[in-house]
Amino acid sequence: MAVSTISSRLDGAALEAWRGYLQSHAGIVRELDADLIAHHGLTVRDYEVLLYLAQADERQLPMSALSERTMLTRSGITRLVDGLVDQGMIERVSCERDARVSYARLTAAGYGKLRDAGRTHVAGIERLFLSHFTATELEQLAQLLGRLPGATGGVQCTAGDEAPTAAPNGDCTVD
Amino acid sequence: MAVSTISSRLDGAALEAWRGYLQSHAGIVRELDADLIAHHGLTVRDYEVLLYLAQADERQLPMSALSERTMLTRSGITRLVDGLVDQGMIERVSCERDARVSYARLTAAGYGKLRDAGRTHVAGIERLFLSHFTATELEQLAQLLGRLPGATGGVQCTAGDEAPTAAPNGDCTVD
DNA sequence: GATGTTCTGTTGACCTGTCAACTACAATGG
DNA sequence: CCATTGTAGTTGACAGGTCAACAGAACATC
Numbered sequence: 565m566a567v568s569t570i571s572s573r574l575d576g577a578a579l580e581a582w583r584g585y586l587q588s589h590a591g592i593v594r595e596l597d598a599d600l601i602a603h604h605g606l607t608v609r610d611y612e613v614l615l616y617l618a619q620a621d622e623r624q625l626p627m628s629a630l631s632e633r634t635m636l637t638r639s640g641i642t643r644l645v646d647g648l649v650d651q652g653m654i655e656r657v658s659c660e661r662d663a664r665v666s667y668a669r670l671t672a673a674g675y676g677k678l679r680d681a682g683r684t685h686v687a688g689i690e691r692l693f694l695s696h697f698t699a700t701e702l703e704q705l706a707q708l709l710g711r712l713p714g715a716t717g718g719v720q721c722t723a724g725d726e727a728p729t730a731a732p733n734g735d736c737t738v739d
Numbered sequence: 740m741a742v743s744t745i746s747s748r749l750d751g752a753a754l755e756a757w758r759g760y761l762q763s764h765a766g767i768v769r770e771l772d773a774d775l776i777a778h779h780g781l782t783v784r785d786y787e788v789l790l791y792l793a794q795a796d797e798r799q800l801p802m803s804a805l806s807e808r809t810m811l812t813r814s815g816i817t818r819l820v821d822g823l824v825d826q827g828m829i830e831r832v833s834c835e836r837d838a839r840v841s842y843a844r845l846t847a848a849g850y851g852k853l854r855d856a857g858r859t860h861v862a863g864i865e866r867l868f869l870s871h872f873t874a875t876e877l878e879q880l881a882q883l884l885g886r887l888p889g890a891t892g893g894v895q896c897t898a899g900d901e902a903p904t905a906a907p908n909g910d911c912t913v914d
Numbered sequence: 915g916a917t918g919t920t921c922t923g924t925t926g927a928c929c930t931g932t933c934a935a936c937t938a939c940a941a942t943g944g
Numbered sequence: 945c946c947a948t949t950g951t952a953g954t955t956g957a958c959a960g961g962t963c964a965a966c967a968g969a970a971c972a973t974c
Contacts, residue, residue, distance in 0.1 A: 577878040578869055584884030585868070589764045590810060591888050609960090627923060635765065640961055642924060647960095664922040664969050693760070694753055696886045703752040708880060709759030711871045713766045784930095803952060815931050817954055822930095839939050839952040 592692045599688045604681040609634065610648060611685060613641075614678040617654070617670040624657060624669035653677055767867045774863045779856040784809065785823060786860060788816075789853040792829070792845040799832060799844035828852055 597608045606614075616633050617623050631641040645668050648654040653674030659665040670678070697705065772783045781789075791808050792798050800808075806816040820843050823829040828849030834840040845853070872880065 577874065577881045580881035581872075581877045581884060582864060582868060584881055584887065585764070588884050588887035589760070594810075595888070607960090628921085635769075637962060638923065639925080639963080643960075662922085662970070666923070689757060692888055693757060697756075697883065699752065701883060702756045704879065705883060706752045706755035706759055708872065708876060709756060709763050712759065712763035713770070713867055782930095801952080802954095812932060813953065814933080814955080818931075837940070837952085841953070 595692060596685065596688045599684055600681060603684045604677065606677070606681050608685075609636075609644060610653075611678070611681055613644060613648065613668075614653060614670060614674055614681075617668060618675060618678055622669070623675070624667040626659070626665045626667055628665070630668060648674070770867060771860065771863045774859055775856060778859045779852065781852070781856050783860075784811075784819060785828075786853070786856055788819060788823065788843075789828060789845060789849055789856075792843060793850060793853055797844070798850070799842040801834070801840045801842055803840070805843060823849070 593608070600606050600608055600611060612634055613630055616630060617625055620629075627641050627645065628638060630636075630645070631638045634641065634644075636644065645654055645656070648668075649656060653671055654668050655671055657667040657669045659667060694702070768783070775781050775783055775786060787809055788805060791805060792800055795804075802816050802820065803813060805811075805820070806813045809816065809819075811819065820829055820831070823843075824831060828846055829843050830846055832842040832844045834842060869877070
């Protein structure tokens with residue numbers, strides 16, 4: 565059993581690398597999520613959305629911008645934002661110049677929540693990821709992983725991305 | 740904006756590493772999934788389950804074993820297996836020695852499908868992941884990622900794992 | 915302008931997975 | 945031998961997301 569026949573290189577170190585990549589990701593993300601939910605009642609997705617808003621001008625973004633950044637569909641974002649509006653972290657604001665768009669704007673409460681949650685989140689990243697490496701190793705990792713599709717200005721951008729500055733997942737706290 | 744204040748090390752290379760890790764994973768998994776669905780009508784999860792069965796003795800495993808390996812809940816596995824049974828790739832077999840357990844067993848059709856899909860899948864991994872690195876770099880990656888929680892005999896094993904040999908995600912083809 | 919096309923956001927129907935409750939069986943201990 | 949406790953699997957209700965279809969607004973072009 566296993567891995568030969570077809571795959572030229574999917575053996576030994578290659579297999580280990582791929583396995584490590586998949587498994588570690590599953591474990592880490594799962595735990596980060598559990599942490600955030602337990603301590604702040606937020607999903608990692610919620611957190612991500614709040615963070616994008618916090619980083620945006622006037623702390624607001626059109627729904628479609630959120631949809632691009634999070635890689636959710638527009639309907640997905642509609643529903644996610646619905647939830648955050650119900651919790652009082654976001655409010656909807658209609659756009660004056662284009663009646664089609666409606667902004668999601670971070671409320672003061674949402675901003676506070678985000679800051680609190682940020683501590684937990686960053687501590688989790690530190691504990692589950694960063695703490696396992698030296699500074700040099702982190703540089704190596706950054707260099708290697710940066711080559712992969714999706715990283716650093718990736719492949720999947722379907723529509724006009726207007727935010728080259730964005731931190732589609734990695735940037736982790738506000739202020 | 741960004742990252743300071745709280746996080747000691749979440750800057751520069753650390754941030755890049757973390758970002759690259761998250762984003763590349765999202766992109767690669769998404770594309771692998773799309774490939775597999777388009778060419779074979781299988782989810783990556785489906786594929787994973789079929790593969791575990793193919794690697795097991797008699798090509799069968801108790802539901803709970805599948806649940807542990809896939810990191811799905813037992814009910815999740817019940818439903819996933821339901822689907823594969825409907826498609827004729829798996830059959831349910833009750834255990835003689837313990838009437839509580841029911842095995843999921845790979846059918847001949849399922850095994851064939853798995854082999855076909857394996858080609859697509861491995862080609863995808865090669866294209867999206869392996870091809871970006873040299874052999875040496877893959878060794879480095881394996882070494883680094885192997886330290887993370889979840890990789891190589893991880894943290895999350897709730898109950899008695901009986902399969903130290905298992906390839907909880909990485910092993911990618913049969914035979 | 916009237917018209918056709920494109921874009922934004924929402925909704926309905928559905929899929930996938932979780933959680934909690936339940937059934938059925940096994941194991942343990944008095 | 946029976947009572948308790950634990951384990952395997954399924955089910956109902958729901959959360960979270962997708963897809964397809966839509967309405968309303970903006971743009972393009974004649």
